Amino acid sequence: MTFDQLGLNEPLLQAIADMGFVTPSEIQEKAIPILLEEDRDMVALAQTGTGKTAAFGFPLLQKIDPTSKTTQGLIIAPTRELCLQITNEMKLYAKHVKGVRVVAVYGGANIQEQAREISKGAQIVVATPGRMQDMMRRRMVDITKLSFCVLDEADEMLNMGFYEDITTILADTPKEKLTWLFSATMPKEVSRIAKEFMTNPVEVTVGSKNEGAKNVSHEFYVVHTRDRYQALKRLADANPDIFSVIFCRTKRDTQKVAELLIEDGYNAAALHGDLSQNQRDLVMKSFRGRQIQMLVATDVAARGIDVDDITHVINYQLPDEIETYTHRSGRTGRAGKTGTSMVIVTKSEMRKIKQLEKILAKKFEHKEIPDGKEITQVQLFHLANKIHNTEVNHDIDAYLPAIEEVLEDVTKEELIKKVFSVEFTRFFNYYKKTKDLNQNATAAFKEESGETTRYFINVGRKDDFDWMKLKDFLKEKTGLGQDGIYRVDCKDSFSFFNTDTEHKEKVIALFEDFDLDGRRVSVEETQGGGGRDRNRGGGGDRKRGGGDRRSGGGFRSGDRSKRRSGGDSDRGDRRRNSGDRSASAGTTERRPRRNDADRPSYGSAEGGGERRRRSSSSEDRRPARSERSAPRSPRRSEEGATNSPFSGKRRRRS
Structure with a gap:
């Protein structure tokens, strides 16, 4: 099916051709003919990115009267970004429809200017709920003559706690208007809105309710x-x-x-x-x-x-x-x-x-x-493909003789090795001493189930060990192999490591009378599967910033429409003249590299x-860099090297 088979008029088809659209999406194919032919309320369910804006935008533009300056259509969206996005798209759709004005109304912008734009004659207003209510209270907008009301991303608006705002807005609109509700999912709050404010709505569903995107x-x-x-x-x-x-x-x-x-x-x-x-x-x-x-x-x-x-x-x-x-x-x-x-x-x-x-x-x-080996390989092949696909700039031809002279004693094989060694060395040096994160996860799971034992050993970096050397030493001494020793945490004068609990007696016995270069080496089981680490200053199990501090329970359910989101309410349309906030x-x-003490604040x-700002609670406190199990920044390896696998590669000037 093509767009001209949906019943759209010539100005809209011309705009569609200008934008390069050829075939309507499934939601557009199902919704547009119904909205054009029938004066009915609609509940449309389709995933994000399937073209819902065009599905309600084209019928709305075709049905309004562009010769009247009365506000005839109201589109409510949950956020400022989505409000602006819909407005821009509607303007593109109306490119060849003379006399149509689309105005965006959202928080964080001058409300007087928005009111002036509407007063010039805006047939369609796209608004966030909070700012729309604000303008209604100030009598800056008249929605008593609306013919159409569109609720876009309805599930997300209700999830954000906008139920009361939406009901207040809808209460001021004419009862005989048409309401089109578009949503990605169908929680019970959306059904509640449909039941309370819509009359016998037709339901259009692409895929199944709550289904994830197919691609x-x-x-x-x-x-x-x-x-x-x-x-x-x-x-x-x-x-x-x-x-x-x-x-x-x-x-x-x-x-x-x-x-x-x-x-x-x-x-x-x-x-x-x-x-x-x-x-x-x-x-x-x-x-x-x-x-x-x-x-x-x-x-x-x-x-x-x-x-x-x-x-x-x-x-x-x-x-x-x-x-x-x-x-x-x-x-x-x-x-x-x-x-x-x-x-x-x-x-x-x-x-x-x-x-x-x-x-x-x-x-x-x-x-x-x-792991590091996989990442290094991927990066090398990425570089090879990038070189292979690079279009030659022939302005370089004038410099080639001098370059060839410099490289005349280098064979093709050597040149390839040298070029790729730059990238290889960068990633290899960083990742060669980083830990196996998958093994760490397995170890954590074993700790939870009591299948692992953690040990204290009185050797560390002062004894010329790093975590890798210590792991190799322990593997050789115990005979447990590559995966038998894990979670090795090397400190200055002591270290920690784990084995499966079934090997505990063997490990303790091996180090009962053990000397290393004339020094007595002792191994003890820690208390509580890691509690000894903190007592001895290891801090190995502290949580990093941004970690999951919640329980591992299931997903929440219930009436979210009455709950205001506390983590990130983001109700920007309610924040009037808020100015720049502190966290950005x-x-x-x-930025030029400085010592940590001299580094300025970000942004x-x-x-x-x-x-x-660092939290004083133990739950959020990040360990000192010396305590971290892996280098936090690619610029700093565990040996203090400053070479980064990303230095000069990923960052561009904005």
């Missing part, structure tokens, strides 16, 4: 809680062309993870409810321009993201509601393209994966975190913000 594959990676951030970095390194949205639960975690990524050399920024509208716009402009490869966002702030070709969605922390996961994964795999949704979980969260599989009818593939997105601009009024 998205789902993967999960099981890690120890403290390794969550390291896992995130490895997933990014194993996908050199990654263009992703990373989801955290709270604004605090979002800001923290973004700052860590920036410090470690990635093109990253934060997007959350504490940013001013100007800061949001700057971050999104950089993301759309691909100056930012990894956008760390809260669920609410990400609702307005409509960016093409997002390759990955990474769930740094799982959300509390299944519907929220559906919205997250819908950020990728849009417009017929494929995408990947990755989930980083701990063992205690595995039940959530099972719930997601059951309700979404999607299989989640369990994968292991890539990190900037991708390169500015245009995408920066205060350096994160």
